[in-house]
Amino acid sequence: MADTLMTKEDVEALIAKAFEACGVSQTNARSTARALVAAEVDGQKGHGFSRVASYAAQARSGKVKGSAVPKVVNRRSAMVEIDADHGFAYPALDLAIEELCVLAPQAGIAAAMVSRSHHCGQLALHVERLAERGLASLMVANTPKAMAPWGGTAAIFGTNPIAFAAPRVNEPPLVIDLSLSKVARGKVMAAARAGDAIPEGWALDAEGQKTTDPDAALQGTMIPMGDAKGAALALLVEVLAATLTGANASKDASSFFEAEGTPPGVGQLLIAFDLGGQGFGSGFAARLEDLLTSITAQGARLPGTRRLAARQAVSAQGLAVPVQALRDIEDLTSAV
Amino acid sequence: MADTLMTKEDVEALIAKAFEACGVSQTNARSTARALVAAEVDGQKGHGFSRVASYAAQARSGKVKGSAVPKVVNRRSAMVEIDADHGFAYPALDLAIEELCVLAPQAGIAAAMVSRSHHCGQLALHVERLAERGLASLMVANTPKAMAPWGGTAAIFGTNPIAFAAPRVNEPPLVIDLSLSKVARGKVMAAARAGDAIPEGWALDAEGQKTTDPDAALQGTMIPMGDAKGAALALLVEVLAATLTGANASKDASSFFEAEGTPPGVGQLLIAFDLGGQGFGSGFAARLEDLLTSITAQGARLPGTRRLAARQAVSAQGLAVPVQALRDIEDLTSAV
Numbered sequence: 001m002a003d004t005l006m007t008k009e010d011v012e013a014l015i016a017k018a019f020e021a022c023g024v025s026q027t028n029a030r031s032t033a034r035a036l037v038a039a040e041v042d043g044q045k046g047h048g049f050s051r052v053a054s055y056a057a058q059a060r061s062g063k064v065k066g067s068a069v070p071k072v073v074n075r076r077s078a079m080v081e082i083d084a085d086h087g088f089a090y091p092a093l094d095l096a097i098e099e100l101c102v103l104a105p106q107a108g109i110a111a112a113m114v115s116r117s118h119h120c121g122q123l124a125l126h127v128e129r130l131a132e133r134g135l136a137s138l139m140v141a142n143t144p145k146a147m148a149p150w151g152g153t154a155a156i157f158g159t160n161p162i163a164f165a166a167p168r169v170n171e172p173p174l175v176i177d178l179s180l181s182k183v184a185r186g187k188v189m190a191a192a193r194a195g196d197a198i199p200e201g202w203a204l205d206a207e208g209q210k211t212t213d214p215d216a217a218l219q220g221t222m223i224p225m226g227d228a229k230g231a232a233l234a235l236l237v238e239v240l241a242a243t244l245t246g247a248n249a250s251k252d253a254s255s256f257f258e259a260e261g262t263p264p265g266v267g268q269l270l271i272a273f274d275l276g277g278q279g280f281g282s283g284f285a286a287r288l289e290d291l292l293t294s295i296t297a298q299g300a301r302l303p304g305t306r307r308l309a310a311r312q313a314v315s316a317q318g319l320a321v322p323v324q325a326l327r328d329i330e331d332l333t334s335a336v
Numbered sequence: 337m338a339d340t341l342m343t344k345e346d347v348e349a350l351i352a353k354a355f356e357a358c359g360v361s362q363t364n365a366r367s368t369a370r371a372l373v374a375a376e377v378d379g380q381k382g383h384g385f386s387r388v389a390s391y392a393a394q395a396r397s398g399k400v401k402g403s404a405v406p407k408v409v410n411r412r413s414a415m416v417e418i419d420a421d422h423g424f425a426y427p428a429l430d431l432a433i434e435e436l437c438v439l440a441p442q443a444g445i446a447a448a449m450v451s452r453s454h455h456c457g458q459l460a461l462h463v464e465r466l467a468e469r470g471l472a473s474l475m476v477a478n479t480p481k482a483m484a485p486w487g488g489t490a491a492i493f494g495t496n497p498i499a500f501a502a503p504r505v506n507e508p509p510l511v512i513d514l515s516l517s518k519v520a521r522g523k524v525m526a527a528a529r530a531g532d533a534i535p536e537g538w539a540l541d542a543e544g545q546k547t548t549d550p551d552a553a554l555q556g557t558m559i560p561m562g563d564a565k566g567a568a569l570a571l572l573v574e575v576l577a578a579t580l581t582g583a584n585a586s587k588d589a590s591s592f593f594e595a596e597g598t599p600p601g602v603g604q605l606l607i608a609f610d611l612g613g614q615g616f617g618s619g620f621a622a623r624l625e626d627l628l629t630s631i632t633a634q635g636a637r638l639p640g641t642r643r644l645a646a647r648q649a650v651s652a653q654g655l656a657v658p659v660q661a662l663r664d665i666e667d668l669t670s671a672v
Contacts, residue, residue, distance in 0.1 A: 078414035079444025079610075108415025109607070111445040136580060138572075152636030156627075164572040166579075176572050178565045226562030229514045232639045235631075236474075236500045236512050243502075243623045244472065244609060251630055271445070271607065273580060274415075287579045291492075294587055295571075300488030303568045 003320035011319055012037045015052055018332035022059040024066035024088075031090040039122045041319060043310030046186055047121040049325045055088070056332050057259035064088055064118055064263065070095045078107035081245070084117035086263040092117055093126050096270050101133050104272040113245035114268040119143070119256040123163035124177035124307065126270065131165040131173030136273040136284075139163045142241040142266050144253045146185055148221040150231035153208035155221045158250035158266075159185070160237035167275070169285050174292065175304040180234045181222040188217045242267045339656035347655055348373045351388055354668035358395040360402035360424075367426040375458045377655060379646030382522055383457040385661045391424070392668050393595035400424055400454055400599065406431045414443035417581070420453035422599040428453055429462050432606050437469050440608040449581035450604040455479070455592040459499035460513035460643065462606065467501040467509030472609040472620075475499045478577040478602050480589045482521055484557040486567035489544035491557045494586035494602075495521070496573035503611070505621050510628065511640040516570045517558040524553045578603045 012033045019029035032055065040048030058064040068087020072080050072095070080099045084092035096112035103110035120126065123139045130137040143158030159179040166174045183202050191198045192214035200210050203217030211217050224230030242249050247267025254261040275284045295302060348369045355365035368391065376384030394400040404423020408416050408431070416435045420428035432448035439446035456462065459475050466473040479494030495515040502510045519538050527534045528550035536546050539553030547553050560566030578585050583603025590597045611620045631638060 076444035077442065078446065106413065107443055108412035109445060109447040110414065111609070136575070138576070149631040149634070149636035152631065152634040154630075154634050156630050156634075162569070162572070164575070166575055174575070176568045178568055180565075182562070225565045226518070229516075229561045232512045232514055233498070235639065236498070238627065239472070239500070239502055239510070239624065240474070240609075243620060243627055244611075246619065246623070249623070249627055249630075251627075273447070275580075283582065284579060287582070287585070288575065291574065291579055291585055291587075294490075294492050294585075295485040295488065298485070298488040298490050298492075300485035303571065 003322050004326055005318035006321050008037055008041060008314065008319055011040075011321060014326075014329055014333075018052065018056060018329045019059060019066070021333045022056045022066065024059050025068075028066060028068060028088055028091045031094055032088045035090045035121050035125055037319070038125050041311055041314045042122065042124070042307040044122045044124075044307070046184065049321070049329075051119070051121075052325070052332070053328055054257045054259070061259040063254075063259055063261060070114075072099065075099075078103055078110045080110075080112050082112055082114045084114055086116050086265065087118070089114070089118045089120040089268065093120060093268065093270075096268075097126065097129055097133070100130060100135065100137070100270060100272040104135050104274045105276065108274050110272050112270045112272075114270075115245045115247040116263070116265050117247065117268055118264055118266065120268055122177060123161050124165070124175045124304065127163045127165035127177070128173050128175050130270070130272055131167040131175070134167055134275065136166040136275060137164065138271045138273075139268065140237040140241045141268040142238055142247065142250045142253070143179075144255055144264060144266070145250045146222045147181055147224050147231065147234055148204065148208065149235070150224070150228040151208075153204070153206065153221070156249075156251045157224075157231070157234035157238050158253070159222065160234045160241065160250065162233070162237060166288060167285075168288060168292075172308055174288070174302065175307070177304070178225075180224050180230050180237065182225045182230075183222070185222055188214050188222070192218060240269050245269055339658050340662055341654035342657050344373055344377060344650065344655055347376075347657060350662075350665055350669075354388065354392060354665050355395060355402070357669045358392045358402065360395050361404075364402060364404060364424055364427045367430055368424045371426045371457050371461055373655070374461050377647050377650045378458065378460070378643040380458045380460075380643070382520065385657070385665075387455070387457075388661070388668070389664055390593045390595070397595040399590075399595055399597060406450075408435065411435075414439055414446045416446075416448050418448055418450045420450055422452050422601065423454070425450070425454045425456040425604065429456060429604065429606075432604075433462065433465055433469070436466060436471065436473070436606060436608040440471050440610045441612065444610050446608050448606045448608075450606075451581045451583040452599070452601050453583065453604055454600055454602065456604055458513060459497050460501070460511045460640065463499045463501035463513070464509050464511050466606070466608050467503040467511070470503055470611065472502040472611060473500065474607045474609075475604065476573045476577045477604040478574055478583065478586045478589070479515075480591055480600060480602070481586045482558045483517055483560050483567065483570055484540065484544065485571070486560070486564040487544075489540070489542065489557070492585075492587045493560075493567070493570035493574050494589070495558065496570045496577065496586065498569070498573060502624060503621075504624060504628075508644055510624070510638065511643070513640070514561075516560050516566050516573065518561045518566075519558070521558055524550050524558070528554060576605045581605055
């Protein structure tokens with residue numbers, strides 16, 4: 001069956017309507033729909049349409065609070081703590097971004113700590129928005145447990161992503177976004193469905209041994225990128241995104257997919273840097289171009305190149321919505 | 337020849353005296369000696385006694401300014417820019433730590449950007465000191481070029497380390513400190529001296545191909561930990577530690593070892609987090625212990641365990657100073 005070509009705005013409206021039909025407030029539905037469509041446009045399908053059904057089910061069951069109102073529970077001169085109120089993460093991150101755009105230019109640097117939060121999709125989206133507002137930023141998030149500490153067998157850490165963005169002159173922002181597992185767990189699930197073996201080095205079984213059996217891997221843990229060093233980075237992200245923000249640890253967070261159970265209550269930390277330095281920090285834009293040119297001039301690609309190419313294709317041709325995805329979205333709206 | 341067992345303080349005094357004989361101010365000599373001895377005590381020999389001779393030669397040649405006075409060139413409510421004045425990094429980092437201990441508790445978070453700086457040794461030392469003062473902190477540094485962008489052949493990034501520390505109750509701070517190359521370049525140099533092959537995956541030759549020949553590797557580049565993801569992290573660190581601080585890029589920084597040439601002028605960024613949160617951020621200490629217990633309870637080690645064991649051994653037995661190292665230090669003092 002052919003995909004339906006639609007505008008981004010039309011798909012956003014359709015998904016928002018589906019979420020509203022599941023009891024999500026208009027503001028929250030729009031913010032969440034916008035983020036999922038942006039991920040799909042960027043070719044990040046794991047954070048796009050594929051999430052609509054499970055998000056809707058979680059809103060219906062009340063695991064995600066549709067009427068959540070994220071609020072600042074503590075504000076200091078360079079730091080805000082935001083309670084996501086067990087709603088979707090995106091409205092809380094919208095608030096975090098607005099706060100940082102006020103605080104960072106005043107203080108030089110500012111942090112937003114988000115807790116009682118949920119799946120925040122591609123981190124790239126959030127740091128890129130700060131870059132579009134003229135700020136460099138670093139973001140970390142914790143996610144339900146998937147990786148063991150190095151030398152251990154039990155999952156403690158999520159795949160705990162790290163992202164960074166910085167504005168560029170006359171170019172889209174530089175955006176770096178990576179999770180700390182060697183590969184995404186979705187690849188193991190796909191191999192299990194297809195009955196294929198997985199390469200050694202992706203995952204450990206429940207006894208902490210390397211495995212090529214995807215089913216054993218799904219009972220075990222994902223291997224961190226960079227092995228022991230990656231596991232140390234996962235701990236670093238865990239402390240910043242959860243311990244510091246007051247969110248649930250990855251080991252205590254419920255699934256981002258299943259509709260039943262308590263809310264995951266994970267955390268996100270965003271740090272924004274003002275680029276209007278008065279001292280040696282001035283001249284950021286020129287230094288960044290010089291650095292990036294030294295990468296592209298040797299034929300290497302900048303991080304984020306694939307996202308921008310996917311985005312450009314959509315902007316030229318429209319967004320291809322699989323017929324089944326479209327039906328599922330429409331069913332959500334009419335089912336209630 | 338047997339090592340000489342000495343107290344930490346005696347070795348510090350001896351090394352400081354040697355640096356002073358090479359024209360380094362007393363304050364700078366003491367700060368630098370303290371850092372090198374601390375690294376040696378922690379078993380980080382690459383940042384310990386092994387650096388004394390090259391540091392002394394750089395002070396003598398003027399590549400490192402012995403009389404440097406680090407100063408704050410810009411101060412905002414949550415950010416300071418510090419000019420290390422092309423001296424050793426440690427006195428500038430001493431100043432950064434003092435500034436952060438004032439700013440972070442006021443603002444919630446604060447950053448110190450250090451530029452025109454030099455080799456900063458084990459980052460663990462600096463973040464650990466902030467933890468001893470009650471602050472969590474994140475630190476990044478850029479270093480002379482050693483790694484290519486992913487898919488490239490020419491070194492652009494240093495091994496660009498990342499460190500993190502957080503205070504614990506009744507325990508030494510949690511300290512994470514890692515460089516972004518898969519292995520330290522020193523291991524390749526050791527293999528070259530011994531005439532041994534290196535394992536595939538450590539380094540690329542000058543054409544960007546994997547090599548097991550240590551000499552070809554020394555003409556080429558080190559492979560990032562985590563491959564493409566590690567290269568992306570190296571770019572992230574490069575932008576934070578150099579582009580943002582106004583320091584020289586790794587690709588433009590001179591050697592930390594050779595006495596001739598212009599100063600390396602690299603940068604360091606420290607971010608300190610106040611832990612006296614009023615909102616969800618309160619209760620940090622208990623949450624951290626819960627997380628760390630979930631690691632140790634499954635028999636896995638916390639990062640930094642080896643450093644603490646080395647330190648404990650020195651505290652019990654004294655610091656073993658190789659006779660040759662002792663002679664070299666004494667020669668530096670008498671040679672002038």
